[in-house]
Amino acid sequence: MSKDKKGGLKRRDFLKIIGVATGTAAVASSCSPPVEQIIPYVIPPEGIIPGVPNYYASTCRECPAGCGVIVKNREGRAIKIEGNPESPINSGSSCAMGQAALQGLYNPDRVRSPLSNIDAEKLRPLGWADAEKALTQKIEELRGTGKTGNIVFLSNNITGSLGNLVDQWMEALGGKHIQYETYAHEPLKEANKISFGIEKIPTYHIEKTDYLLSFGADFIETWLSPVEYTKQFSQMHGVKDKSVGRFVHVEPRASLTASNADEWISVKPGTEAILALGIANEIVKSGNSPNGGGGLRGLLSQYPADKASEITDVPQEVISQIAKEFSSRKRSLAIGGGVSVTGTNATETLVAINILNYVAGNIGDTVDFGDTLSISTADSFQDITSLVSSMENGDIDILFVYDVNPVFTLPKQLNFKEALGKVPFVVSFSSFMDETTELANLVLPNNTTIESWGDYSPRESVHALIQPVMSPVFNTKSTGDVILSVSGQVEELNGKFTQTTFYDYLQDSWKEKWAGASGAGDFDTFWKQSLEKGGYYKDLPSKTVSVSPAVASLKFSEAEFIGEGDFYFIAYPSYKYYDGKGANKPWLQELPEAITTGVWSSWVEVHPDTAKKLGVELGDFLSLESPQGVIETQVYVYQGIRPDTLSVMIGQGHTSYGRYAKDRGVNPIDILPLATDTKSGGFAWLSTKVSAAKINKSEQFVQTQYTTTQHDRDIAQAISLTELEKGIHHEEHHEADFYPPREYDRYRWGMAIDLQKCVGCGSCVTACYAENNIAFVGKEMVAKRRDMAWIRIERYFEESNNNAGFQTRFLPMLCQQCGNAPCEPVCPVYATYHNPEGLNGMVYNRCVGTRYCANNCTYKVRKFNWFTYKWPEPLDWQLNPDVSVRSKGVMEKCTFCVQRINHSKDLAKDEGRDVSDGEFKVACEQACPAEAIVFGNLEDKESKVSKQSHDDRGYNVLAEINTQPGITYLKKVTQDKA
Amino acid sequence: MSDKQGVLGIFSYVDVTIETVKKLKDAGFNNLRVFSPVPNHEIEEVMDEPESIVRFFTLGGAMLGAACGVGFTVLMSTDWPISVSAKPIVSLPPFMVIIFELTILMGALATLLGLLINSRLRRNAPITMYDTRFSEDKFGVMITCEKENVKDAEEILTSQGAEDIKFDGV
């Protein structure tokens, strides 16, 4: 692929290769069309029809969960990522990070070709042949000197074929493969080893429980498998037969997960073990334990409720109440994990949680050790520390870095960056110029998952396939291919691998799986089926475990903290950026963080009392100082955090990693000390106390919602459990209208949104950006409230009589497709109108931009194009050709993915039938992990949406304006009783 | 027209002008025209012209405007019926505004037309039979008569103390 002078990619070249029929993403206003070229294929690829999308199953590798995805391809370009309904992990849903993987693929700051600084000061582009030759030479040089063991391949937890290949390669070279995960959950493994003798991380079945007690496990955000657990949680917590599951979350701060809990228990950081034991003791004491506490009575009796209460800051009656609820519910489950319990006593805490489960008789089917997570196989933090010391000692000659960014994700105190400087030859396989790659000597950019073959096994039962959905955007090459190619060139390795491409290697390794799978037919069928389904899924029997008696003699302590400051410091992983990986994707940067609604930056959460004491307000800057350093960041005053705790999100503060990530916010990992969990040796995230001081700097806190309460508007409504059980009496009252009601023929498209299920994760928002070509506008524009999101998650803090004193409510707000839409009659040119199928149509090209519709919109869901927003190439390749790209001066808004409606109607028409219920999903509905959104035809009385719309909990937002919305919200359930 | 001639007498005072008109009328001169810098009821009375028909223009224009308003709104709305906010395609309350405005507009324009047509404005620019002092402070009486009667007219004008007497050049 040739490049023009600026190093940019020539569009023509791309078209030549993939052969697009026509592809200008035309803009809603154009006078005379410019000369358009149509570039035909030279040889038409099979199965591609221009104008008709193709879908390929693959696997998301944005986080270790390994959700199955389906990538939509139009004319050779990946344009949308959707969850794979076949995948047992996410069953069709996706998260914001997964949606945004496309912006990794099309990131304008990707490494566009191999780079090397072997003969130069700076990294300079070179061809693949030269790059591979350079690597071959280095390897041969090294082997010539006989120092064979000094090669290390540092990667994330890559299971499956690539992992095997790397293992084999390293073995052949005499090197070592270290798998580093930022959040490796070592304490969880260790705790399970201590409690059950299994050093594994199990899978959980939250959906089977009716009472969930979580100690810091942020399963809606990043913990283990967020999409899966959010889905399970919504099944457990959603309304079934007028009852709901109960969820109690224990954490020093009210994270997004805690915000979805019925009770958030604010606990003193590092004391969760004591709390868990205190609860267990109460259960045993009150005789509610089915096993009477087993052999642990003695241990537990050391933690009476009063003592536990004193240590943990949790009132005694709360402890006994939780104990009562936990043991009396049919199926309860306690889970633990996440950074806020990962202190120096993390393993002990998690053992204590296991004990709690044990005494309540929960160790059984809700915790499944038959199917364990592959993240269990990641190497330990100690391996990393010893690697760093070897590097420092000059014992490492070649370091390969694959899909990890240790310079960013490891604490500064470890001196990884300095150690890296002592490694003579660093090879990065990263496709992005991140902090580690910047320091590499040779960059061999890997294809993204969307461009390459591969597989990944997130857990024992799932072997997911990764297949290329499009040809590489840039001059990149799959690392598997590079390894095989280089191996072919290194003399001594000749013949080690029979395959020349990674695709062959992959197929060969899948032949083993095929052999293991019974009754799968011939390999080609097995292979094709696996590709279609996105992988090969097994059913594994669950394994019964028993608590080892050694637990009884364990000592349980509080976490230790380094530093003299007044505040415990929590650096928490972000569901938008994970460990910082997502920060280069504008969709994620622009996705408002659920609690603060902040975008494009970092902030520190400060309790109102603390803020008063420190003399700071929203937007002021605080300097946080730990023994390891200082960070300065903006204040967000939040009642959902303990007064003695401060917290900063991980993910921002990049010094490199592209234009969207660079110089934005702070990286809290920088000031974390190098502390470890005493039992497991894993990194202790919660280990420092910081001092905070106001500094003389203040800026607008850029967020998308400046209010915290509803101002008596009753927008996000709730119903108490008592009322729900009693049943709501619906008054049928028809108010006299000036005009007769509207009638529909075949379809009236409508939606139902269950607020009890919605967790506020923002997947829908990002999915909408991806589907509808919504422009991201950047921090400066969001600061002016010019974000373009068609769907927003409204977040309200409501006063409540729960322990926290407040309840967080989330409400996805999008165009309500009103029957009596206030926007329609005010448009002078009919640019917005009511279509015969109940949609509130928006004709972009007719819009003259009076903006009256937006003024008159009760829900304020219309967005105006203040400028013609641009997607830096090749981000614009992602644009959906089925949706107009709007230009300046035009109003835009949600139209229920009308392109999908039209597409389905078109397909139905081919077969001469009507569109059936559930035949297609709109983008937000499709993404929603909680399945809170249901879309369909209201005229069809049997459709799911019709039924939900007539639910007892159903209401219309601001119904008193008589807009007759097409969206029905189902009230959240407040649990006034346990 | 060659046998007709115009005579113009110029006066400073309204009462004198009116007196002159009366005298001229008594003498059988009926084709009279009075010039004045301001409208004056007494002159209007003595000239006894028929009521202005501008009002019919106004009425006609207003009615046409209202009809146009109804026509525009109803026909254009039904030509491509687009439903907004569950309102009927033809809903009169909002249309009333348009109908009203068009009534006023066309009424006013018709009045202008009526004025232009009826007062013969633009018919002919000032000729000899006009004196620029009319727009300042003088009054004039113009008699159009047969050539043989010019002398009589002049006599009456002189007797009334006309400050100036002009004849057109024909």
Place this chain on the structure above:
Amino acid sequence: MKKGIKILSVPLLAIFILLGFYFYNAESSDQGPKQPIPFSHKIHAGDDQIPCEYCHSFVDVSPNPGIPSVKKCMGCHQHIVGRDVDYDFDGTTINIKNEIAKVREYWANKEPIPWIKVNSQPGYLHFTHKRHIQRGFECAQCHGDVASMDQVYPAYNMNMGFCISCHTENAKDQEELTHLKDCLTCHY
């Protein structure tokens, strides 16, 4: 002087009215764009009677009709080299053999032929060939008598009025008319 204005105003008004009509009802010119190869639809579709769907093969399954790949061109031109004769292509004289040689050259270089689009619609309009063909419309109804054109040119000014008049005339019943005149059918 006033007379002059009057005299002038008449032709001026006439010109304005004529211009208005011109822009209101402008027929497109019969001058198509200059293509990299002077491909004659008259020879292919007219003389040789190749059906449209042979080359534009996705027309009934996709919104896009599809432009034939170079391979498809070569399917015939592997064998048809063309006579060494001059041909009057819309007034320019071309040599058939030479022009066909160009196709073979593209094929040899594995280069696509950069055709210029003749009938183009703006991006805010979502037209689908599939529906229209399945409904039984002839290509010529919108594209004109392509079989008689050397260089294809837009036979009709395919503006919204063109679409809407046809939609209005061809609706079977009220429901379909409502659908066919629904903005969201084409604009989204």
Place this chain on the structure above:
Amino acid sequence: MSEQNTLTYARVNDDIIRMLDKPTFKWWALFLPTLLFVGFGLFCFIYQVYTGLGVAGYRHPVFWGVYITDFVFWVGIAHSGTLISAILFLFRANFRMSIYRIAEGMTVFAVLTAGLFPIIHLGRPWNFYWLFPYPNQRELWVNFKSPLLWDVFAVSTYLTVSSVFFFIGLIPDIAAVRDRVKEVPRKIMYSVLSLGWKGSNWEWLHYTRAYLFFAAFATPLVLSVHSVVSWDFAMSNLPGWHTTIFAPYFVAGAIFSGLGMVITLTVPIRKIFHLEDYITLDNYDGMAKLIMLTSGIVGYAYGIEFFMAWYSGVPAEWYQFYYRATGEYALFYWIMVVCNVVIPLPLWFKRVRRNILALFIISIFINIGMWFERFNIIVISLSRGFDPAAWGIYTPSWVEIGITVGSFAWFFMFFLIFLKTLPSVSIAEMKEILPVPKKEAKT
């Protein structure tokens, strides 16, 4: 009255036509800066069209701001012209005679200014003509249910009718100027514009009749136009906009602001051109009384809005007014109240009403106050809608300020040209209120 004794028909002509003498240095010193600012406003507009509406301070949810404020402000200014010429004509209020020409000129130029803003504020101003029902190949018409379309009709009708009305009134005066001027180009211009007016009884007969009908048409029109403008707001459902009081409230406010502007304009003109004998203290006294009345109506509206918001029991409505008086924009709210209700209070004293300087100062405050009234209604209401999640604060940008300044310059540019080209006091009608010259009276 004493001064009328000194005025004669001839002197009226002399005095008024003298105003049209060659422009002095002072005139140029005023006129050239207006051109400069119009140019700057034009530059701002072009910049805005080229870059996008985002260069203005607009943001979600405040989609209307300074431009619509300017629009309503100028439409409001435009009102008193027709009020003074038409309504006071029907009521035979003689104090209108000396000022109605200036007021009408102001009306026409203010509508010309106001008419720009709906186009300036469009997202795609190059498509503004889509707002008119013209036959087109798309077979699409306009939405007559939209208050904006009512605006299109109301404002263009108003511009047409007020221009015609203005022109009709001018015909006899232009004839007078025609008869006076000597230079050939001007003579031709005035000859053409006078339509050959001769002042014959026949002409006067139709003229007076037509004038009456115009006045009769202009009166409901002027009331309807600002009602329609107010319905732009009242027809929507936004708290702070959706109220039935708006039409009379806006009409009163328009008359109020228009009279303020008339005073602001006439005071310097009267001084510079020595028109003390024409625009008399009695005239000002009459206007001041009208200001007192409309100020009272406007003040009442301010009060009753709060009452209705409270009485309605709608939290969004009540919060809106609570916020107006206490929120981020409270300063603007209180500027409005002070300028429009408090500062005009001294007019209850006759001494103040007859003090030109005091009137001038009060009138300027009224102009400021009324601009902010529109700003408050538009911006504050929008910034606090139904959904608290979508609240936001708007601040104008330099582009909006530039265009606003440009609009004032645009208005004054026309006005200055008007002063030097057309009689700013009605010659014919001034004569109507003078005693008719009669020989009997002399002797």
